[in-house]
Amino acid sequence: MTTTQASSNTQAPIGIFDSGIGGLSIARCVAQNLPNEQLIYVADSGFAPYGDKSHKDIIARADVVANFLIAQGVKAIVVACNTATVVAIEALRAKYALPIIGVEPAIKPAAKQSTSKSVGILVTQATAKNARFLALIDTYKQAAQVHIQPCPGLVQQIEQGQHHSDTCHQLLDRFIAPLVAKQIDTLVLGCTHYPLIETQIKAHLPEGIALVETAQPVTNELIRRLSQFNLLTARPNASKPYQVYSSALTEIQQQVIRSFWPSQLSFHQL
Numbered sequence: 001m002t003t004t005q006a007s008s009n010t011q012a013p014i015g016i017f018d019s020g021i022g023g024l025s026i027a028r029c030v031a032q033n034l035p036n037e038q039l040i041y042v043a044d045s046g047f048a049p050y051g052d053k054s055h056k057d058i059i060a061r062a063d064v065v066a067n068f069l070i071a072q073g074v075k076a077i078v079v080a081c082n083t084a085t086v087v088a089i090e091a092l093r094a095k096y097a098l099p100i101i102g103v104e105p106a107i108k109p110a111a112k113q114s115t116s117k118s119v120g121i122l123v124t125q126a127t128a129k130n131a132r133f134l135a136l137i138d139t140y141k142q143a144a145q146v147h148i149q150p151c152p153g154l155v156q157q158i159e160q161g162q163h164h165s166d167t168c169h170q171l172l173d174r175f176i177a178p179l180v181a182k183q184i185d186t187l188v189l190g191c192t193h194y195p196l197i198e199t200q201i202k203a204h205l206p207e208g209i210a211l212v213e214t215a216q217p218v219t220n221e222l223i224r225r226l227s228q229f230n231l232l233t234a235r236p237n238a239s240k241p242y243q244v245y246s247s248a249l250t251e252i253q254q255q256v257i258r259s260f261w262p263s264q265l266s267f268h269q270l
């Protein structure tokens with residue numbers, strides 16, 4: 001049942017959320033492409049990672065966060081989380097009437113551009129076993145073999161700002177080496193946290209393996225949906241700092257977020 005109408009105020013903010021800080025990889029692309037828009041970012045870090053939660057729990061948290069954003073008057077929501085998208089976006093769209101844009105692993109472009117026809121994909125555990133995700137692979141893999149690699153523990157390393165640590169490098173080696181052995185030439189980053197550590201991921205890949213992520217296509221889709229409803233702002237609105245809410249706000253988290261987002265942000269506990 002649809003319970004909420006989209007805000008028709010073009011000056012209203014855009015809500016973006018993830019289980020934690022991963023959605024910043026999407027938010028930074030949105031901010032670059034839509035500099036006049038105001039953003040509210042929610043890191044549901046008190047409940048991260050979503051990747052090892054049940055589908056029921058992920059749907060419940062996505063609903064709490066969407067409700068919060070709608071109460072802040074947002075005109076659209078970007079579910080900047082592959083896990084929450086594949087698990088919960090249908091439930092959110094059924095309940096709320098505003099534009100809700102999701103993030104799905106970029107299997108289609110990856111399969112198309114792969115010449116070895118061997119594609120690797122790094123995902124969370126929940127995404128790896130999700131029926132919608134598996135169907136997406138079946139639909140778009142064409143002639144390619146798609147090798148799914150769940151990455152337990154990696155999101156926590158990024159959340160804690162530990163992506164330079166030996167533990168993180170050992171995890172990356174464990175997850176990436178089996179894909180390299182499968183002669184992949186294209187690697188899909190199927191969790192929004194992973195583009196934040198692109199440099200560390202590249203260090204584990206031989207030359208010539210292309211990385212594919214989804215920030216730009218998601219931003220393009222957001223622009224398309226806002227234009228469709230005449231919701232793009234015509235006036236500069238971004239003199240205020242972006243608002244960041246976290247369900248587990250700590251000093252360390254603020255430092256980690258600032259390390260990925262150098263411009264001014266205003267932090268709040270959710």
Ligand code: DGL
Nearest residue numbers: 019022050051082083192
């Ligand atoms: N960043 C999220 C994604 O894109 C999820 C990470 C997690 O909480 O497991 O899947």
